[in-house]
Amino acid sequence: MALVLSSGGARGLAHIGAIDELEGQGYHITSVAGCSMGALVGGMYAAGKLAEFKQWMMGIDKKKILSLLDLSLSINHLVKGVKIIDALKEVVPDVKIEDLDIPFCAVATDWESGREVVFRKGSLYEAIRASISLPLFFDPVKRDGMVMVDGGIMNPLPLNRVARTGDDLLVAVNVSAQYDTDHLRLREAVEQQKPKAVSKAVAVLRKLLPGNLDLNYVTLLTRMYSLMIQQNAVLSAKLYHPDVLVDIAMNRFGSFEYDQVAKISKLGQMKMKKALMKVEG
16 A cells, blocks of 8 residues: 655644554555655654654643744744754654665655655655745755755645555545535634633734734735645645545644644544545445
């Protein structure tokens, strides 16, 4: 089985549950390709350390997340990204991709040329770090004249990059699927029931800038980026026709809800189970 894991921030923790379900049902994963968070989870699996990574993630809370953000004064990124990689190396030591037990590749984007960069050898963590380099958030990775950022820009669901033999099932987990409108309405209904504490600063801004404060430069850019990833993932699935496709709506969890690993992983497991039932039944 050739496994492809998409980008998607914290939603990519669903990849853990999806892999657990595949192994629990006796499937043998022979190769992995991943992008962004899919590259991180896929890399941990290919290194034989997914259980250790999952256990470490289970100890993550909002305070721990903040402690891992080494903020930068640079004008092109907010976080250096050194702390998070160093913390991961304490759990799973670095290794060369070519020395992994199963074939693995991670996808990044060269900001200068606009081309994909596919890592099939070299440092596992350099590949992961390049693949997760969300523009404006993480410091880009510079190597060989390239400035590398998140692979989701070019190929969020790298079905065309996974190593595959003729009889391998092609299985994809896309955690940036189109919005679940039922979930969106339910979430909005729940939010409306919650009492909202409004700070003085927000109250002043609402008087000065009437209208929806949720529409600002940051939210608009984030939404455009999300739509681009969403559409590219859909097009990739239509072009390469995976045998098993697990779709998880982009609005089920936020991109930075890394403290929700248990819930998100469970969702991935449930979605994979349903997808396999369709194929087998």
